[in-house]
Amino acid sequence: MEFHNILVPVAGAKADEGAIELACRLANRKNGSRIFAVHVIPVERSLPLDTEIASEINRAETILTHIEEIARRRNCLIETDILQAREVGPAIIDEAIEREVDLILIGVTYKKHFGQFCLGDVLPYVLKNAPCRVLLDHQLDESEV
Amino acid sequence: MYIIIVGGGRLGYYLAKALLDEGHEVLILEKDAAVCQSINNELGSICLRGDGCEAMTLEQAGTSRADMLIAVTGEDEDNLVACQVAKHKFKVLRTIARVRNPRNEDFFRQLGVDVAVSSTSIILEHIKHELPTHPLMHLLTIQEKELEIVEVTISPESITVGKQVRELSLPPESILSLVIRKERKPTVPTGTTTLQDGDQIIAVTRPESVEALKSALTGS
Amino acid sequence: MKVVIMGCGRVGAQLAAMLDKEGHQVTTLDIDAYSFRRLPPEFGGSAIIGNGVDEETLKKVGIEEADAFVAVTQGDNRNVMASQIAKHKFKVPRVICRIYDPLRSDIYSLLGLEAISPTTVFAQMLKEKLEG
Numbered sequence: 008m009e010f011h012n013i014l015v016p017v018a019g020a021k022a023d024e025g026a027i028e029l030a031c032r033l034a035n036r037k038n039g040s041r042i043f044a045v046h047v048i049p050v051e052r053s054l055p056l057d058t059e060i061a062s063e064i065n066r067a068e069t070i071l072t073h074i075e076e077i078a079r080r081r082n083c084l085i086e087t088d089i090l091q092a093r094e095v096g097p098a099i100i101d102e103a104i105e106r107e108v109d110l111i112l113i114g115v116t117y118k119k120h121f122g123q124f125c126l127g128d129v130l131p132y133v134l135k136n137a138p139c140r141v142l143l144d145h146q147l148d149e150s151e152v
Numbered sequence: 153m154y155i156i157i158v159g160g161g162r163l164g165y166y167l168a169k170a171l172l173d174e175g176h177e178v179l180i181l182e183k184d185a186a187v188c189q190s191i192n193n194e195l196g197s198i199c200l201r202g203d204g205c206e207a208m209t210l211e212q213a214g215t216s217r218a219d220m221l222i223a224v225t226g227e228d229e230d231n232l233v234a235c236q237v238a239k240h241k242f243k244v245l246r247t248i249a250r251v252r253n254p255r256n257e258d259f260f261r262q263l264g265v266d267v268a269v270s271s272t273s274i275i276l277e278h279i280k281h282e283l284p285t286h287p288l289m290h291l292l293t294i295q296e297k298e299l300e301i302v303e304v305t306i307s308p309e310s311i312t313v314g315k316q317v318r319e320l321s322l323p324p325e326s327i328l329s330l331v332i333r334k335e336r337k338p339t340v341p342t343g344t345t346t347l348q349d350g351d352q353i354i355a356v357t358r359p360e361s362v363e364a365l366k367s368a369l370t371g372s
Numbered sequence: 373m374k375v376v377i378m379g380c381g382r383v384g385a386q387l388a389a390m391l392d393k394e395g396h397q398v399t400t401l402d403i404d405a406y407s408f409r410r411l412p413p414e415f416g417g418s419a420i421i422g423n424g425v426d427e428e429t430l431k432k433v434g435i436e437e438a439d440a441f442v443a444v445t446q447g448d449n450r451n452v453m454a455s456q457i458a459k460h461k462f463k464v465p466r467v468i469c470r471i472y473d474p475l476r477s478d479i480y481s482l483l484g485l486e487a488i489s490p491t492t493v494f495a496q497m498l499k500e501k502l503e504g
Contacts, residue, residue: 051212051214052179052200052212052213052214053211053212053213053214053216053217054214054217055154055177055217056177092197093197094197097192097196097197205448205449205476206473206475206476207473207475207476207479208475227449228425228453229425229447229449229450229452229453229454230449232449232452232453232456233448233449233452233453233476236452236479236483237476237479240479240482240483241479253426255426255427259427259457259460259461262460263456263460
């Protein structure tokens with residue numbers, strides 16, 4: 008199975024690394040496939056959407072540089088972008104539509120919230136609204152093993 | 153401008169749509185999760201689920217940077233409280249409330265709501281305009297200056313038909329600014345303008361003099 | 373004392389009964405006639421069906437001659453609005469308003485309403501019990 012344009016939303020979790028490695032394997036490089044790694048900064052309503060929050064931007068750049076480095080080790084060039092949005096899920100979907108991707112690939116570690124398994128808000132939204140295929144790459148959270 | 157709309161009903165939805173088209177940043181606050189979701193699906197992430205009368209929700213909405221808050225839920229009391237909390241706690245400069253009971257219009261203004269709009273009053277004004285029995289119609293209220301711009305129609309029964317403007321005893325601070333006569337260009341009346349049946353007169357006056365102006369112009 | 377109580381729930385009905393027993397002239401107001409079942413059979417005041425955020429209704433229940441107005445319906449906003457009508461429009465000398473939401477209660481206290489938040493009062497009471 009090979010894909011043309013792959014969107015990999017990254018949040019700074021360990022699971023991002025596995026996801027980007029998988030994306031590098033799935034991309035058809037001979038065909039000029041592209042991989043986009045994006046980090047979405049959620050901006051709370053008390054601030055205008057285009058506010059530049061230095062700490063968040065620094066963090067996003069660190070995350071994306073790290074992801075780029077991992078891809079490079081696999082001889083894979085990726086494009087990175089930082090987005091600002093009120094909500095993460097819709098931002099990912101908009102980006103997928105705009106970039107005409109044929110796959111959204113997300114690394115996940117299952118979280119527990121108040122002692123219960125929880126998928127969060129973003130993943131269900133993406134699964135429900137994605138214009139293309141979605142792969143969730145579930146990895147064990149080693150800190151919890 | 154950043155505009156917050158409290159209430160995601162039909163009125164709130166269409167207001168948001170129109171304001172977005174004009175390029176404003178808009179946020180709707182809506183209690184009902186399903187309504188909220190369908191707005192977000194249609195208009196993008198512009199609806200926040202929560203009670204717009206609650207200080208905590210308004211805080212989350214960034215109300216202190218809002219230029220305007222419009223409360224259009226179906227309940228007068230909710231609209232009042234949303235506006236008052238926005239005004240007094242978050243210092244929002246302009247607050248607008250929809251009122252169901254037209255009697256609340258003035259009361260809301262007394263309590264600090266900048267604009268109170270009653271669809272009942274608006275429709276009533278239109279009805280008055282359509283009915284020939286109502287010779288007077290309010291066109292515009294300039295609240296800061298305490299001025300009313302009104303339109304008075306001269307009917308055949310008006311005892312002023314055939315009289316000149318200078319013969320009329322107009323209330324103080326009232327100005328006749330325009331006469332619109334059938335099939336003729338509107339003119340600015342002078343002291344020697346003679347009133348005719350069917351004249352529409354646009355006049356500026358004080359709110360308390362509106363009735364006196366009407367009787368000076370129509371004799372009733 | 374002539375008192376108008378808006379909202380004939382548990383609190384409203386009990387307050388009405390207590391004041392009535394002490395010989396005050398009490399009028400209770402509720403949008404639902406079924407609420408008046410909470411009033412004791414010997415209640416000597418009047419019970420009227422109507423919406424307290426409407427000026428006409430308030431006039432009908434004698435707000436103009438009232439010495440005190442108490443708003444204890446389930447809706448914070450309804451209480452707030454009716455209290456402001458009683459205070460600002462009808463100049464009732466004493467107006468007391470229940471507001472569950474503590475934040476809203478603080479705001480209206482600053483705006484000059486005598487507001488009580490049962491949430492705050494009860495939490496405080498429980499804390500004192502626990503510590504006592």
